[in-house]
Amino acid sequence: MGDKRLTLQSEDFNAWYNELVYRADLADLSPVRGSMVIRPYGYALWENIQAALDGMFKASGHENLYFPMLIPVSYFEREKEHVEGFSPELAVVTHAGGKELEEPLAIRPTSETIVGEMYSKWIQSYRDLPLLYNQWCNVMRWELRTRPFLRTTEFLWQEGHTAHAGAEEALEESLRMVNIYADFAREHAAMPVVVGEKTEGERFAGALRTFTIEAMMRDTKALQSGTSHYMGENFARAFDITFSDEENELRYVHTTSWGVSTRMIGAVIMAHGDDQGLILPPRLAPVQVVVVPIYRGDQPQLARHVLSEAEELAGELAAAGVRVRVDRREGPSPGWKFNDWEQKGVPLRIELGPRDLEAGQVVVAKRLSAEKESLDRRAAAASIPARLEGFQKELYARAESFRDEHTFLADDYESFRCHVGQGWAYVVHCGKPQCEQAIQQDTKATPRCIPFDGPPAEGTCVRCGEPSAYPRRVVFARAY
Ligand SMILES: [Zn+2]
Structure with a gap:
């Protein structure tokens, strides 16, 4: 964290975003233009997003698998709209092992094509259906204008790919998934998203229908935060994915695909952040509570006592299921640490000093307001999970009233x-x-x-x- 203050949202929202991504240790620039390094704090946020979504996918009957990252370029030419949509963004490997390849290989921008190729082998009969698969992976789209998390040439995501016997069932699946995304956004990311269908011009390349969740950012712009597509028979025809139905008739399957990416991190930053920095929803925050011990460097005995009390409190919090960190850094002042954790968006901060300990209390500060509250030291840890839930609800309500006002x-x-x-x-x-x-x-x-x-x-x-x-x-x- 530098000494220069963060640009205010009202001065320049884009500058605020770009500075905050680096200052809050979420990501760093990579030597390759357009790609980024996700730092541990940003990656922990992604892992929490992943864990929540992955649980929801599995609870709704999906299994994970993994496809390779290289796809023969010719596969993209089999579906006309798909190739038109993705050709300009393809990165292609032409040389390997010191030789020019006979067939150039695309680095996947999305996997419908290779999934289609494999599904045509795996699906023979109606008994093989539905296939409900998902993969967590990286993809590459050669974008000209990039911004960390919002648009990078390489990004992380999940892509679900399902195959069904009929149109109705496949459409139902694509709606189920956009609703799962909406539940995730509302309950975990505290974002009151609007769920709906894309108009024809905004549809995914090759889809018959595209569904989306749209979130409002603090500058009132919209961010598409997850999409789900019903492909009809388009990919089944392009990749010859057929099955014999109960009457032994050969038919094409109906497919869907759906994805959420590291863009969701950009959404969380811009849906909740303020002039002090990030404000993270407790359910996704890598650190839900930071304990800042307060002592003076010239009183080592007292310092040891405060630190050991802080560790004890952190132990109680961890036992209560709270993601907690004690800020033991020696150099910075408590005030500097407060600012640093505020910038990182940690929902609750607990301050612990010699006078508090003497009085048998701790001080809790909430990232959403300036007010501080004293809690009984012995009862503090037990009250925190409910406070985090309250914070989560308050953050949602704040985003919802902001959206409604605009x-x-x-x-x-x-x-x-x-x-x-x-x-x-x-x-x-x-x-x-x-x-x-x-x-x-x-x-x-x-x-x-x-x-x-x-x-x-x-x-x-x-x-x-x-x-x-x-x-x-x-x-x-x-x-x-
Ligand atoms: Zn008109």
Whole structure:
């Protein structure tokens, strides 16, 4: 942590984000342009995201497996829209072992193609279905403009790939997964996401339908935080994934895919952070409670006593299931340590000094407010899990009221233009790609989704006056 203060959100939100990622020890620049090194604090955050999602995937019947990272380039040419969507971003290996390869190999940007190839071997009969598989891996997309966690050439994610006997069942699966993402975002990341379907222009390359969770950041922009796709028979036809049904008829399977990436870390940073730094939801925070012992360097005996009390308290907290750290660093002052942990977004800080110990108490400070509270030392550890749960709820409520204060219904184009400069706007839309593009050129706003629970679309398109393409309003926003 340098002496220079963090740029304020109101001064320059992008600068605030970029500085914070490095200052909070989440990531560092890599020598290769566009990629990043995820440092232990950032990786621990990812591990907590992974653990929660992985548990939800397994509870809903999915198994993990692993596909190789190199895919023959020719595979991408089998699905027309897929190749158009991904070709510009492919990184390709042409040489290996000192020789030019006979067939160039793509570093996976996503795995539908190789999954399709393997599923065509694994699936023969309706008895083999459904296949409900997921993999945790890295992927590479050669992006021109990159930002840590939000858009990097290499990133970590999970990609689920399922195959089903019929359309209805596959569609149900893709909806189940976007709802699992929404539950994760709400319950673990404390983000009140909007769940809905993408319009045609925003669909995944090769999908018939794409579902999404969209989160509002503190600058009111939207961040797509997880997507789930229903592919219909597109990939089954491209990779010849067939099965014989109960009547012994040969049919194509219906497939889905769904993914959440390290982008989720960017979402958590921008959905909750403030001018002091990160604010992490307790369920994902690598450190939920930091204990800062307070003593003076010229009183070694007292210092040892305070430190041993701090360790004892940390032991009690760990036994209560709390992720806790004691800040034993010798050099920095308590005030510097407070700032450092505030910047790292640790939900609760416990201060422990000689006077507190004498009075049989500790002081608890909450990252969400300036107030401090004294707790009875003996009862402190037992009360912390409930305080963390309370913090989690408070953080969600804060994000929800922020979102609601910046969400508008717009019925005419002038008020629409004004609202998408200040937040999200629900409008009636004609669904025409040219109309979406005209809106984007004029306002930088794009259709984020057609929210499942949004208001019904009564009236005509907010920009061109054509009839509505959808039964519900579309939410438009500027987005990352
Ligand atoms: Zn229109």
